[in-house]
Amino acid sequence: MRSQIVPAVVVLLVAGLGLAGWQVRGVLAPAEAHTTILFNQGLDAVVTDAPVGWTNAWCGSCHKQEFEQWQGSRHNVAASAHNFEVECLEQGNRQQYCLNCHAPRIPFAGLPTSEPPGLDEAYREQPEWLASGVDCLSCHVRDGVVVATNVTQKGIAEHAMRHDPALGKAEFCAGCHQFAFKDIDLPDRFHGALQQASLEEFLEYRAQGGVETRCHDCHMPRGAHRMPGGYDDKMVRQAVGMELEARWIEPGRVAEVTVRLRAGRVGHRVPGGEELRFLTVRTEVTGVDGHPMGSRVDDDAQQVDAEADLPEWPIVETLRRHMGDREHGRDPQATPAPDTRLRPGETRRYSYRITFEPGTVAGVLTVRSRLWYHLMHDGKAQLFRHRLEDVQRVVRESEVHLAPPDRPTTGR
Ligand code: HEC
Ligand code: HEC
Ligand code: HEC
Ligand code: HEC
Ligand code: HEC
Numbered sequence: 001m002r003s004q005i006v007p008a009v010v011v012l013l014v015a016g017l018g019l020a021g022w023q024v025r026g027v028l029a030p031a032e033a034h035t036t037i038l039f040n041q042g043l044d045a046v047v048t049d050a051p052v053g054w055t056n057a058w059c060g061s062c063h064k065q066e067f068e069q070w071q072g073s074r075h076n077v078a079a080s081a082h083n084f085e086v087e088c089l090e091q092g093n094r095q096q097y098c099l100n101c102h103a104p105r106i107p108f109a110g111l112p113t114s115e116p117p118g119l120d121e122a123y124r125e126q127p128e129w130l131a132s133g134v135d136c137l138s139c140h141v142r143d144g145v146v147v148a149t150n151v152t153q154k155g156i157a158e159h160a161m162r163h164d165p166a167l168g169k170a171e172f173c174a175g176c177h178q179f180a181f182k183d184i185d186l187p188d189r190f191h192g193a194l195q196q197a198s199l200e201e202f203l204e205y206r207a208q209g210g211v212e213t214r215c216h217d218c219h220m221p222r223g224a225h226r227m228p229g230g231y232d233d234k235m236v237r238q239a240v241g242m243e244l245e246a247r248w249i250e251p252g253r254v255a256e257v258t259v260r261l262r263a264g265r266v267g268h269r270v271p272g273g274e275e276l277r278f279l280t281v282r283t284e285v286t287g288v289d290g291h292p293m294g295s296r297v298d299d300d301a302q303q304v305d306a307e308a309d310l311p312e313w314p315i316v317e318t319l320r321r322h323m324g325d326r327e328h329g330r331d332p333q334a335t336p337a338p339d340t341r342l343r344p345g346e347t348r349r350y351s352y353r354i355t356f357e358p359g360t361v362a363g364v365l366t367v368r369s370r371l372w373y374h375l376m377h378d379g380k381a382q383l384f385r386h387r388l389e390d391v392q393r394v395v396r397e398s399e400v401h402l403a404p405p406d407r408p409t410t411g412r
Pocket of ligand 3: 039074075077079081084100101102104134138139172176177215216219220227229232
């Protein structure tokens with residue numbers, strides 16, 4: 001399946017890297033550092049050789065718009081944000097490779113799994129390389145010159161520049177946005193499944209006829225540097241639409257509720273990015289007094305066995321990538337854990353058959369579905385000391401009504 005999606009990768013790999021470690025390397029190969037501006041999944045820190053005085057603020061003194069947008073971006077806080085600080089300073093995570101991606105100009109170059117010297121001091125003192133995270137210099141400066149996809153005389157008059165088309169490609173982003181696990185107790189290389197697989201998923205989107213040719217088309221409209229994602233409601237709503245329908249099958253007794261999720265303008269699975277993120281769809285029926293009503297029967301069940309557990313109702317569906325021992329590279333024999341996220345172009349349909357006790361349906365019933373976006377699960381929320389309600393939010397909500405049996409059914 002992988003080789004169907006990325007045949008070019010396999011060729012590259014056999015030519016360049018040999019067969020060792022192909023499972024991980026195979027998909028990472030397009031983002032390996034063949035030019036000096038591409039990132040290599042955090043294996044190495046970045047060396048910019050920027051002349052003295054080339055700070056982000058200096059870049060911003062001329063490129064005001066890019067600077068302001070970047071200041072409002074997650075890239076700007078990639079190493080200084082609370083969640084990263086907590087996780088990176090945890091025992092077992094104090095590793096060079098985290099910073100190679102989250103603050104690529106870190107002035108140390110240890111082994112990827114070694115602890116950078118002075119990590120706690122750095123967090124106390126907040127030097128620029130840490131405080132500015134993924135910044136102008138890390139993305140745009142190599143060998144002491146500005147790297148750009150568009151070199152002009154006006155630009156050269158202000159600073160040394162070099163043309164490099166790689167900056168304009170999906171592989172540039174994937175240099176940080178696609179990588180595998182790297183546990184401290186396993187050898188010093190990536191292993192297991194991809195923890196973030198944005199490029200692989202993007203190739204899947206392309207293979208299915210997706211029109212955008214690079215991440216930039218959606219995340220950097222007109223060159224904008226804010227690069228919004230899961231923290232942005234507009235982006236999440238762009239990625240997924242929801243429709244809800246309900247009808248009586250036996251008026252007053254049995255109803256059918258159908259929820260459809262439709263992938264929108266999104267170039268990878270939803271939610272994309274970190275495996276922390278997930279979606280839930282919560283559907284319920286309430287009576288006039290606002291209390292939940294009904295119970296669920298299997299669509300195909302001929303009759304309900306009173307002894308058996310009834311399926312969950314109200315129901316919570318989860319769209320998420322699970323990562324178990326196999327995915328972490330700890331036990332290659334373990335069964336693969338499911339990935340239930342929405343695929344690019346997919347329409348997901350959930351259908352429920354709900355029964356009501358005879359005579360209990362008095363007034364109009366309300367059927368409601370809410371789509372929740374979760375930045376992280378409870379375990380991580382606890383680690384980061386967030387209240388659960390601060391790391392999850394409703395991004396879509398639909399409501400339809402079921403008229404009581406003695407009146408005609410209303411649709412939506
Ligand atoms: C995460 C990497 C990244 C960071 C951080 C970043 N840029 Fe960019 N920048 C890019 C990419 C990618 C392009 C677009 C290349 C293309 O579309 O051809 C770009 C384009 C530009 C352009 C060209 C005009 C435009 O807006 O398309 C300028 C100027 C620029 N960046 C300046 C900056 C400055 C100043 C900063 C810091 C405030 C910065 N960039 C931070 C990746 C980055
Ligand atoms: C003194 C003003 C000035 C400073 C400081 C400056 N630039 Fe520029 N930069 C320019 C000008 C002017 C251009 C040419 C714009 C044009 O051709 O329209 C340019 C061009 C660029 C481009 C290519 C623009 C494009 O259209 O693709 C990039 C990328 C860029 N600069 C990044 C940076 C970065 C990163 C820094 C900091 C290390 C920086 N610049 C500092 C003035 C400046
Ligand atoms: C040097 C590594 C690096 C490169 C290159 C890079 N990113 Fe990122 N990006 C990160 C890190 C680290 C974060 C996480 C920041 C955080 O949330 O703490 C991130 C976060 C994001 C987010 C999430 C924003 C949100 O609101 O949650 C998006 C979207 C994104 N990057 C898009 C891009 C795109 C598009 C490109 C290529 C043009 C790119 N990145 C290049 C490291 C990188
Ligand atoms: C067709 C438009 C489109 C393309 C192409 C696209 N994205 Fe996205 N991306 C989105 C939308 C919409 C979201 C918000 C929904 C979600 O989180 O999945 C998103 C979310 C993300 C997130 C999640 C941020 C978070 O907070 O967890 C990351 C990271 C990301 N994209 C990176 C990329 C990278 C890297 C590429 C290229 C390999 C890419 N995207 C290509 C539309 C796109
Ligand atoms: C290959 C680059 C890379 C490496 C290595 C890496 N990360 Fe990340 N990390 C990212 C990107 C890209 C994102 C953004 C994904 C998204 O928004 O969905 C991210 C997101 C995160 C987030 C979520 C930020 C938030 O608040 O939403 C945390 C926390 C984090 N990383 C911690 C770590 C730690 C700790 C390590 C080392 C054990 C590490 N990362 C190693 C690239 C990397």
